[in-house]
Amino acid sequence: MYKSDIKNDVHTQGRKHFSLRGQIWIRLCKNKSAILGLIIIITIFFIAFIADHIVNYEEDVIQPNVSIRLQWPNSEHVLGTDELGRDVLSRIIYGSRMSLMIGVLAVVFSLTTGVILGTLAAFYGGTIDTVIMRICDIFEGLPSFLMAVVITAAFGTNIVNLMIAVGLGTFSACTRIIRGNVLMVKDQDYVEAGYAMGANDFQIIMFHIMPNCVATIIVQASLRVGSGITTASALSFLGLGVQPPNPEWGAMLSGGRAYLLDSSYLTLFPGLAIMITILAFNMLGDGLRDALDPRLKR
């Protein structure tokens, strides 16, 4: 045994042993920006969850009140009122529901599709692989944003369609990433061992391959929620997403555009809300990636 090995052994004996999950959690906690992102995300989810209790939907969010239109931020309306006299803060609070719902559901949709297709393609290979990958090629013929535009234009604008549009725009990228990961995992010895013990394909995929793809899936999820929210709000901004009077951040921005010079707060605050949310998801995503795969950290 080399001297350094002995030293290492002595070193590790004194230290508490952590599970893999524990190590990841510790690495994540050391990353200040990731934790800040996580705190912001939890706060936004909390606000979205209790929106009904702090804001009166009918009165503050939807009901026009022209007598107090376009008021700059003041003590009564902390972020001012919009062109129809609705409280901007209330609308932003309610808008968080819309944006988070679309962002999260779109990612759930695209990742579920991506995991199923990517795993099938990599695991079975051959014709299945070729067919799935060619389908991805077709969907990648247009950039994800334009694909989302096509889908909302084709199926009409409502929240479910918006979610499907954002999800379908990105499922091919997810499929590719998961496929790559499964390809890497499926030739490992423990998969071979699983077969030797008599496991069938389903068991191999669920209990031997999937656990080793979880890291990729988590990182993708957190990074993609942010871009999903951007796409959804951009679509709403162009008039192809959430329709007024529903409070969605992109739609609010679009409405405030006409009053840019005199009431710039109408543009400023919803945009800030979008940016902070996406920033938080990106910070958490970056942190998670570093924590789950320390080799990538530079």
Add this chain to the structure above:
Amino acid sequence: MAKGVTMIKYIFKRLLLLIPVSLCTSALVFFMMALAPGDPVTAILGTDKPEAVEAKRIELGLDKPIGTQFVNYMQGLLKGDLGVSYTSKKPVFNEYISRFPSTLKLTFYAMIVVVLIAVPIGIISAIKQYSLFDNIGMIVALTGISMPSFWLGLLLILLFSLKLGWLPSAGNSAPGAVILPAITLGATMAANLTRTTRSTMLEVIRQDYIRTARAKGVGYRITIIRHALKNAVIPMITVMCVEFASMLAGACVVETVFSWPGVGRLTIDAINRKDRPLAIGCLIMTAIVISLVSTLLDILYALVDPRIRAGMGGKNKNV
């Protein structure tokens, strides 16, 4: 000799692959848009004249089965005939082509913005890792990635056009009109490329050949420029190629914000006005332009990078 033949084969193969991919994407766009709710003919003529609607439907070929319509459409596409716009009554192909230079100009300037910002900041951040410059640069880059382009565009208009009055806020005729849209369009990509440049440079400057260069007495600056940057360029170009497609998509938003008369705004306007032939035409043309450009860039790569050229024999395209 053999190498030259492989190269030609490769180029030929890539160009051939363009056909099925464009065809399938066109089919996807065509059938999806054909599914769109609302009848385009009643949208033009109104519902009160059923005979006129029927006549128009036959004139536009909308009475035929959808498969036949698609075949006719693709035959037209090969001849540069994409139908006539419902709203402007002009041929879609001409509309698209007349607007295209404007978008090309915008993306060109946006690319300049990207390279000017991203490459220097990325390199300095990498060689001075964890310095104040690096930390600030990376925070700015992360913010840039998180900032929606329409919001950035509006903020730039507010500051530089409305408050300071330095630059025009709309159109493309005034001098300097391209500056704000180009910055807006380039910002996200610049942020992305800064991060890529930094991480690639960090990887490259730890390689043995950099240490060798330093050991044999090459100056630090020259090592960075001649030895490190040269090797870091390929991943940087890859990011730029991937992002070019999303730039054409981003142009839809940016052109709408700045009333820039390009193909992005044409597409969005066509969809909002339910002008189906114009919308389909724009989307299909954009898809073709994107696949054409990415194929050309792929070929260019193979010509430039000996490592790719060497690996060209491999058949696995699925990665």
